[in-house]
Structures are given as structure tokens and as C-alpha cells.
Amino acid sequence: MTRTPLRPLARILQARLKGDNPDAIERENLRLRHEEMRDRAMGRAKFRLGLLAVSFVLAFTAIGGRMGLMASQTPVEPKSEIGAVTIQAQRADIVDRQGLTLATNMLTHSLYVQTADLVDPPRVARELSILFPELKEEDLLRRFTDGRSFLWVRKVLSPEQLQAVHEIGDPGLLFGPREMRLYPNGTLAAHILGGASFGNEGVDSAELIGVAGIEKALDARLRDPALADQPLELSIDLTLQATMEEVLAAGMTMMHARGAAGILMNVQSGEILAMASLPTFDPNDRPSPIVAKGAEPADSPLFNRAVQGVYELGSTFKIFAAAQAMELGLVTPDTQINTAALSVGKKRFTEYDGHNYGPTKTVAEVIEVSSNIGTGHIALMIGGERQQQFLSLMGLLDASPVELVEAPGAKPLRPGRWPDVVTVTASFGHGISSSPLNLAAAYASIGNGGIKVTPTLLKRTAPMKGIRVLRHDVALEAVKMLRRVVVSGTATLADVPGYEVAGKTGTADKPRPGGGYYDDKVINTFASVFPASNPQYVLVVTMDEPEGSSGGDVRRTAGWTAVPVAAEIIKRVGPLMGLRPMVEQSPDNAVTAVKN
Amino acid sequence: MRFFIYVMAFVGLLGLGSWAYSENYAMRAKVSEVSDLQREIGLLRDALSTQKAEWAYLNRPDRLRELVNLNYERLGLMPMEPAQLGFAAAVAFPRVPLATGLPDTLDLTKSVDVQGDLKPGKLGDVEESVP
Numbered sequence: 001m002t003r004t005p006l007r008p009l010a011r012i013l014q015a016r017l018k019g020d021n022p023d024a025i026e027r028e029n030l031r032l033r034h035e036e037m038r039d040r041a042m043g044r045a046k047f048r049l050g051l052l053a054v055s056f057v058l059a060f061t062a063i064g065g066r067m068g069l070m071a072s073q074t075p076v077e078p079k080s081e082i083g084a085v086t087i088q089a090q091r092a093d094i095v096d097r098q099g100l101t102l103a104t105n106m107l108t109h110s111l112y113v114q115t116a117d118l119v120d121p122p123r124v125a126r127e128l129s130i131l132f133p134e135l136k137e138e139d140l141l142r143r144f145t146d147g148r149s150f151l152w153v154r155k156v157l158s159p160e161q162l163q164a165v166h167e168i169g170d171p172g173l174l175f176g177p178r179e180m181r182l183y184p185n186g187t188l189a190a191h192i193l194g195g196a197s198f199g200n201e202g203v204d205s206a207e208l209i210g211v212a213g214i215e216k217a218l219d220a221r222l223r224d225p226a227l228a229d230q231p232l233e234l235s236i237d238l239t240l241q242a243t244m245e246e247v248l249a250a251g252m253t254m255m256h257a258r259g260a261a262g263i264l265m266n267v268q269s270g271e272i273l274a275m276a277s278l279p280t281f282d283p284n285d286r287p288s289p290i291v292a293k294g295a296e297p298a299d300s301p302l303f304n305r306a307v308q309g310v311y312e313l314g315s316t317f318k319i320f321a322a323a324q325a326m327e328l329g330l331v332t333p334d335t336q337i338n339t340a341a342l343s344v345g346k347k348r349f350t351e352y353d354g355h356n357y358g359p360t361k362t363v364a365e366v367i368e369v370s371s372n373i374g375t376g377h378i379a380l381m382i383g384g385e386r387q388q389q390f391l392s393l394m395g396l397l398d399a400s401p402v403e404l405v406e407a408p409g410a411k412p413l414r415p416g417r418w419p420d421v422v423t424v425t426a427s428f429g430h431g432i433s434s435s436p437l438n439l440a441a442a443y444a445s446i447g448n449g450g451i452k453v454t455p456t457l458l459k460r461t462a463p464m465k466g467i468r469v470l471r472h473d474v475a476l477e478a479v480k481m482l483r484r485v486v487v488s489g490t491a492t493l494a495d496v497p498g499y500e501v502a503g504k505t506g507t508a509d510k511p512r513p514g515g516g517y518y519d520d521k522v523i524n525t526f527a528s529v530f531p532a533s534n535p536q537y538v539l540v541v542t543m544d545e546p547e548g549s550s551g552g553d554v555r556r557t558a559g560w561t562a563v564p565v566a567a568e569i570i571k572r573v574g575p576l577m578g579l580r581p582m583v584e585q586s587p588d589n590a591v592t593a594v595k596n
Numbered sequence: 597m598r599f600f601i602y603v604m605a606f607v608g609l610l611g612l613g614s615w616a617y618s619e620n621y622a623m624r625a626k627v628s629e630v631s632d633l634q635r636e637i638g639l640l641r642d643a644l645s646t647q648k649a650e651w652a653y654l655n656r657p658d659r660l661r662e663l664v665n666l667n668y669e670r671l672g673l674m675p676m677e678p679a680q681l682g683f684a685a686a687v688a689f690p691r692v693p694l695a696t697g698l699p700d701t702l703d704l705t706k707s708v709d710v711q712g713d714l715k716p717g718k719l720g721d722v723e724e725s726v727p
Contacts, residue, residue, distance in 0.1 A: 101652035107642045184652035242657030243675075498678050575676035583686045 006030055090179060091208045092222045093231040094193065094215075096238040097273075097459050101231075103193055103215070103283075105208070106182045109162050109175040111153040112203065115144050118172030127168045128153065131161065155198060155206075156180050178206040181215075183283045189241050191304040192234070192275060192404065192457060195283040211286070212302070214457055216405040233459040235271035240264060243572045244274040248541070251565030252278055255546035259298060260565070261305035263440040263540045264573060267447035267529060269460045272402070273537070274573070275437070277305040298544065305542065307400060308410040310433045313542075314506030314558070315352075315490075316443075316527045317396075317429030318375045322363050323446060323478040324390045325378045327470050333364040333477050339374040344420045349376055352507070352557075367481045368489035370505065372428045379427030384418040387426065393452070393469050394442040396434045403457045410435055429506055436525065440540040443527045446482075447535035450475040483532040490559045494528060494567045498581020499574050501567070502535070503528025505558035510545070521545050524558035526566045530574075531582060541566040 006029045012022045094103040118124060121144040129137035132154065143151055157165065157175070165173055181196035194213020198206040208223075210216035214234070222232060244262050252260040264274040281287050281301040291300045298309060325331045339357040342349045349372055351357065357371050366374030379387055391397050399411045413433040415422045425431040437455055444453040450470030470478070482502035486494045494501045506525040509517035524543045529535040541562045548560035555561065574581070653659075664673045 100655075101648060104645060104649045104652065106646055106649050182649050182653075184649055185656045186658060188657060238657065242661075246657075246661070496678065571678060572675055574678050575681050578681070579678075580681045580683055580686075581678040583682075 004029060004033070006033075090205070090223070090225075090228060091181065091196070092224075092228050094222075094234060095231040096234055096236045096241075097271075098237065098239075099231075099233075100238045101184060102189060102234065102236070102238070103181060103183050103196075105179040108156045108158070108178060108180040110155050110178055110201070110206070111157055111165060112174050112176060113144065113151050113153055114149065114172050114174060115151070116149055116172070117170075118144060119170050121145055121172075124168060124170045124173065128165075131164050152201070155201075174203075176203045176205075178204075179208060181208055185238070185242075186284070187280045187282050188238070188245065189236055189275075190280045190283045191277045191302075191306070192236060193283050194405070195286045197286075210405075212406070213283075213304075213404055217403045217407075234457050235266075235269075235273060235459050236275070236457065237273050237576075239576055240274040240573050241276065243576060244569055245276045245278070245280070247565065247569045247572055248276050248278055251541075251561075251568065252543065252546075255543060255548050255561045255565070257543045257546035257561070259305055259309075259544040260546075261309060261436050261540075261542045262566075262569060263306050263436055263538075264569070265440050265444055265453075265455060265538045267444040267453065267535050267538050269464045270441065270444060270453040270455045270466075271460055272437075272440075272455055272457050273577075275306050275457075277303070277307075277309075304404070304406055305544070306436050306540075307402060307404055308406050308435070309542065309544075310410055310412055310435050311523045311525070311542065312430055312433050312508035312511070313436070313439050313525050313527075314429040314508035314523070315370045315372075315375075316439060316504045316506035316525050317427065317432075318367055318370065319446065319478055319482060319504050320391060320394065320396075320442065321375050321379045321382065321387070321427040322367050322481060323470055323474055324382055324387065325363070326474045326477055327390075328382065328386070330381045331363050331378065333481060334362050336360040337363055337366050337371075337374045337377050339366065339371045339377075342373040342376045342424065344376075344380075344424055347421050349373055349424060364481050364484055367504070368484045370485075370490050375427045376424035379423050380420060382423075384420060384423040387423055388418050390469075391426070391432075394445060395452070395454075396438050396442055397432075398438075400435060400437045400441070400455060402437060402455045407437075412438065430508060436540045436542045439525070439527050440538050443529055443540065444538045445469055446475050446478045447529035447538050448475075479529060479532055479535055482529065486528070490557070491526060491528075491563045493559065493563045494526065494570070496530075496567050496570045496574070498583070499530045499570055499579065500532040500582055501528050501530045501570055502532040503530075503539075503563075503566070505563060507556065507558045520556070522556045524556070524562040526558050526562040528566060528570070530570060531579070533582065536579070537577070539566055539570060541569065 006026045007022065008025070008029075011025050015022045015025060091105055093101060093105070096102055113124075115121070122141055125137050125140035125144060128140055129135050135153070140153075153173075154161075156178075162175065165175075178198075178201075183190075183193060183195075190213075192213055194210060194215040194217075196208050196210050196215050199209040200207045210219040210222065214232075215222065218232065221227065244264060248260045248262050251257075259278055261277045262274070263272060263276075265272050279301045287301060289300065289302055291297060297303055298305060303309070322331075326333070331337070337360060339361045340359045351372050352370070355369075355371075357365075357369055357374070361369065361371060361374055363374075363378065365371075366378070382390075388397075395401075397412050397414050399409070400407045412435065415426075415431055418426075422431055441453045441455045444455075445451060445466075449472045450468055451464075452466040452469045454464065454466065479502050482504055483500065485491050485504050486501050490505045491501075491503055494503055504527055506527070508523050508525075509519070510521040510523055511517055522545065524546055525540065527538070527540045529538045543558075543562050543565070546556070546561035548555040548564075550560055664671065667673075
């Protein structure tokens with residue numbers, strides 16, 4: 001920019017010649033310069049104001065446009081935030097203690113109909129009724145055309161059925177994906193697993209809920225999304241369970257029994273390794289829970305005899321009287337007990353089948369021959385109150401705490417009052433009912449040296465803590481008595497070589513529904529611990545109305561029915577559990593025999 | 597100098613703008629890739645659970661038992677017996693009092709009859725042994 005001087009020499013000289021004031025020239029030039037500067041400043045200010053206005057307009061347009069866009073769109077979650085892997089399994093698997101699958105989920109499809117989209121309802125109804133025989137053509141057609149817009153046709157479809165429905169090719173037939181509970185082993189451990197069914201159903205998915213057994217008892221755990229990928233580990237061993245069910249079923253057929261139950265439990269941890277109840281059912285397709293009129297609840301295959309079957313367990317209770325009397329210091333195994341006669345008030349007690357065991361027997365012999373009179377005398381020495389306390393402490397008078405939804409409902413039946421007559425009958429397991437599982441837990445307490453056992457169906461990782469119910473030496477003596485029962489008493493058929501089975505039989509007449517007892521219907525129980533020298537497992541076998549036969553006679557005592565079945569189970573499951581048989585040494589001579 | 601700074605800032609702005617633009621699209625591509633992978637994981641998971649269920653179904657004890665019975669001729673499988681297990685310490689030492697009346701040669705291809713009369717003796721006694 002050329003700067004015009006305020007006093008240009010040429011004009012000054014001219015002005016001086018004319019006699020003008022040269023300062024006027026300077027002022028004029030200064031004025032011109034100031035005007036120019038003013039114009040420039042005004043232009044810049046105008047430009048800045050304009051720029052500011054434009055940027056405000058742009059900014060407001062941008063914000064306003066964005067607001068308009070946001071208001072007109074439906075909000076969508078930013079996609080990158082769906083980072084976590086979506087969990088497919090909505091219900092945790094159930095596995096056995098070795099990790100083998102007992103229950104799992106499988107993707108399947110349900111079939112539903114949008115009636116508005118149906119092209120040819122009569123044809124669809126006809127084709128569906130051919131595919132699924134349980135659907136009636138006229139019913140389907142009525143439901144398609146009675147004005148409803150949506151209806152479920154089937155809850156689950158197999159892949160083949162899905163394809164077949166696809167091939168009908170009607171746009172109104174639609175499939176909803178969903179997970180189905182699957183029990184791949186069929187009837188195996190059915191009473192433990194229970195079953196599952198659909199809860200709230202939607203088109204895209206359906207809720208799976210447990211309806212019985214451990215599926216219902218631990219429903220919250222199985223549905224917990226945080227634990228969905230960690231399977232629930234049961235204490236059950238699939239192989240042992242299968243073996244027990246096989247042997248029990250064979251035994252039930254052979255003995256013409258109405259039902260049977262078996263429980264195999266670890267005496268230290270209370271873990272149930274196998275628990276079977278026959279007859280059984282398929283949890284994939286649970287039968288209706290309604291039983292025929294006049295039938296016993298136990299006739300339903302859904303009835304879990306091992307847990308819900310509250311029976312009089314008979315002479316298996318005798319060992320509790322003997323153990324308690326030893327615990328209290330009232331008797332030793334060698335104390336002589338009156339086995340000739342026992343009356344309480346007007347009631348005279350007799351032995352089973354009118355046996356007579358002579359005037360006296362030792363406590364060990366009373367158990368060995370299963371003398372009602374002898375046990376009654378021992379119980380009277382203990383007294384009703386202490387007996388009641390002890391049986392309660394052993395868990396025989398309360399519902400089992402096991403993780404099955406059926407368990408809390410199966411409360412043992414006990415008499416309201418506890419006079420001496422009850423004391424005597426309870427000592428040999430009559431007039432008082434408990435479940436085979438409670439009996440197994442009580443025998444486990446004897447087997448493990450006197451610690452109370454809480455039965456469980458879950459795999460235990462930590463050692464079990466329980467209160468002491470018997471002194472260690474008393475528990476050892478009790479097991480020795482039980483061993484004598486097998487070696488030379490009422491359960492000789494249970495003597496599996498090498499496994500030193502120790503147990504007690506029990507036979508109880510079945511109660512009539514109207515009161516009193518049947519003469520020819522019994523419940524046979526055999527409760528055992530093995531091996532006797534270091535008990536590790538307890539096995540309880542119960543048979544409902546069995547009829548063993550020997551030499552043409554019908555035998556209804558446990559020794560001929562439940563005992564051989566239990567022996568076969570022990571023979572089969574012992575090797576599977578890695579239990580090595582003891583070599584039973586026969587005493588070489590009289591000196592060692594006496595020493596033993 | 598000022599001009600140079602303006603130019604550099606402008607070029608920088610352009611550069612950053614195009615970087616942000618490309619990052620945006622790269623991110624979108626990754627997001628869709630992740631969702632594809634997740635769908636694939638879901639499908640594989642479904643397949644896995646189906647196969648697990650099938651494996652469990654094929655190995656169910658009922659079926660295995662039937663297979664064992666069907667193939668008994670070939671496999672000869674029997675339930676395990678207690679006698680097949682034991683402690684090494686429980687294996688008896690060979691009895692020293694040998695039986696007399698055994699055959700001189702034993703044909704090991706057939707069953708061997710080992711009945712005989714026992715002779716009394718003590719552990720450690722040296723007697724003639726069966727050839």
C-alpha cells in the first residue's frame with residue numbers, strides 16, 4: 001500500500017508561491033486518510049458481523065437438523081456395545097459326578113399359525129393332521145377359521161417334522177426357535193431329575209422351568225444366567241445308577257414285586273451315588289400325575305419310593321435301639337436280654353412267625369436273629385423319651401433335607417403320643433414310618449463311626465461336617481452286630497465274598513387303607529453298610545409286595561427278597577467303584593480263632 | 597509465516613478429517629465382522645450342544661448294554677466281578693507243599709486238571725517241583 005505523504009513538497013511549494021497556508025493541505029490529506037481508515041474499519045466490522053451471522057445460522061441449522069432427525073428416528077442402541085457373547089443356553093446342564101450329561105438343552109422349533117396369512121386352511125389342516133396323528137383335522141380347521149389371528153399348533157418339532165411342515169408350503173405356518181430340555185439317558189435317574197416344561201412362551205423363545213425333582217428344587221440355580229454355562233454337578237454316578245436300576249428291575253420281576261427302591265450312599269460325605277425307584281418313567285415325556293381312582297399314590301410311576309415312600313421299615317430299626325442302649329451304657333454286646341416274653345399293659349408281643357428264641361440272648365444275638373421281644377426289652381430300658389430324641393437326632397422323624405422338591409412333603413409318620421407300647425413297636429420299626437432315604441442316612445451315621453450324615457444329591461467338594469450321634473466304639477460294635485446278621489443271621493444271602501457286607505433285614509406288613517394290616521402284603525427292606533472292616537458305602541433296598549420262592553414255598557421275608565437283590569447290586573457296583581475285595585482269612589487253628 | 601501456519605493447519609484438518617472418516621468406516625466394518633462372528637459362535641454353540649446331546653444319547657447305558665449283548669460273540673464282555681480286583685499284597689505265594697499225582701507235562705492249550713493230594717509242609721521247604 002502506497003502511503004500518501006501528508007505534506008507533498010510539490011503542493012506545498014505551489015501553495016507557498018500563491019501565499020496559501022500549507023497546513024491546510026496537510027489537514028486535508030489527514031482528513032482523507034482518516035476517511036479511508038474509517039471506511040476500511042467499517043468494512044471489516046460488516047464482514048465480521050456477517051460471518052458471525054452466517055456461522056450462527058449454520059450452527060443453529062445443524063443443531064436444529066440433528067434434533068429433528070433424532071426426534072423423527074426410533075432410537076437404536078449403538079451396535080458396537082453388543083460386545084458380550086450372547087448366551088445360548090438359558091438353562092444350565094446337569095451332569096453326573098464324572099461329568100457325563102444327564103440333562104441338556106437342544107434347539108428345536110415350535111409351530112404356530114398366523115391365520116391371516118393362511119392361503120388354503122382346509123388343505124393345511126388336512127396335511128397337518130396326517131403329519132401329527134394327535135391333531136384332528138376338523139379341530140384344526142375350526143381353530144383356523146374361528147376368527148383368531150394366532151394359534152400354537154405344536155410346542156416342539158423334530159428336524160424331520162420341521163422339514164415336512166416346510167413342505168406343506170403355506171405362508172401362514174411359522175416356526176419359533178426355542179430350547180428344549182433333553183434327558184439323553186431316557187428313564188435313567190428319572191425320579192432325581194424330575195422333568196422340565198415350558199413356562200412363558202413367546203414366538204422367539206420360551207422359558208424352561210423345572211416341574212419336579214432336582215429340576216424344580218434347584219430351578220433358581222439352573223436358570224441363573226450367571227451360572228448358565230457351568231453345569232450342575234450331581235453326586236450321582238451314571239454307571240452305578242444304570243447298574244442299580246438294571247439289577248433292581250430284574251429283582252422286581254423275579255420277586256413279582258409291585259415296586260422297588262434302592263439307595264447307594266457314601267457314608268462319609270452323604271453323597272447319594274445312585275438312587276432308583278421302580279416303576280419309572282421317561283422325563284422327556286412325563287406321564288400324567290393323575291392316578292386312577294382307588295390306586296395307591298405309589299402306583300404312579302412318578303412316585304419316588306426312595307424319598308416319598310414313607311413306609312414302616314420293620315426290623316431295620318432294631319440296630320438303633322441296640323446302638324442307643326450301648327451309647328447310654330445300659331448294655332454291652334454281650335449283655336443277656338430276656339427273649340422269652342414281653343407284655344406292656346394288656347399287649348403281649350410275639351416274635352415274627354411265632355419263633356421262640358429261648359429264655360435269653362445277648363444283645364448281639366438279639367440283632368442277629370432279629371428278636372422283637374429282645375429289642376422291646378432293650379427299648380424299655382432306654383425309655384420312650386430318649387428313644388424319640390435319638391431317632392429324631394438320626395433324622396428318622398423328619399422329612400429328608402435332600403435337594404428334591406418332593407422331599408419336604410414326605411414327612412415321616414410318627415405316633416402323636418409315645419407310651420411304652422409305642423416305644424416297643426418303634427424299636428422294631430412298626431407303628432412308625434420313615435423313608436428309605438432317611439434310613440440310608442441313619443445307617444451311614446452308624447457306618448462312618450457315629451457322625452450324623454446329611455444326604456445330598458450334589459457333588460461335595462468340601463468334607464461334610466456333622467454332629468456326633470454315637471461314640472466311635474459304639475458305632476464299630478453296631479457294625480459288627482450287623483455283620484453277624486449277614487454271616488449267620490437273617491441275611492446270609494447278602495454275604496458277597498470279599499465285601500464284608502453288614503446289614504439288617506426288615507419285613508413290615510402293609511397297612512390297609514381302612515386301618516389294620518394285610519396278611520399277605522409286605523414291604524421288605526434291607527439296609528447294609530460295606531465293607532464292614534472299614535465301611536464306605538451304605539445300600540438300602542426296599543421291595544413292595546415281593547414274593548420270593550424257595551423250594552416251592554412262597555417267601556415274603558426280606559431275607560429271601562430284598563437281600564439277594566441287594567447282594568447282586570453290591571456284587572455289581574463294588575468293582576465299578578474300585579472297591580477291592582478283602583481276602584477273608586479263615587482262622588488256621590483254634591488259638592487264632594479265639595484271638596479274633 | 598502466518599500463512600504457512602494457516603496452510604499447515606488446513607492440511608492437518610483435512611488429514612484428520614479423512615482419518616476420522618476412514619476410522620469410522622473401519623469401525624463399522626469391524627462391528628459387522630464381530631456380529632458375524634458372534635452369530636457363527638452362536639451357531640457353533642448350538643451345534644456343539646446338539647452334538648453333546650447326541651453323544652450322550654448314543655452312549656446311554658441302555659444302548660451300550662444292548663450293543664454289548666448283540667456283540668457278545670465277538671467281544672465277550674461281561675459285568676465286572678469282585679474277583680477281578682484285588683490288592684497285590686493279597687496275592688498268595690505259591691504253596692510249597694506240592695500236590696502229588698499231577699501229570700508230568702502240562703498241556704497249556706487246554707484246561708488243566710490241577711487236582712491232587714496235598715502233602716503237608718511248611719513255607720520254605722524245598723521239594724521236587726513240577727516240571
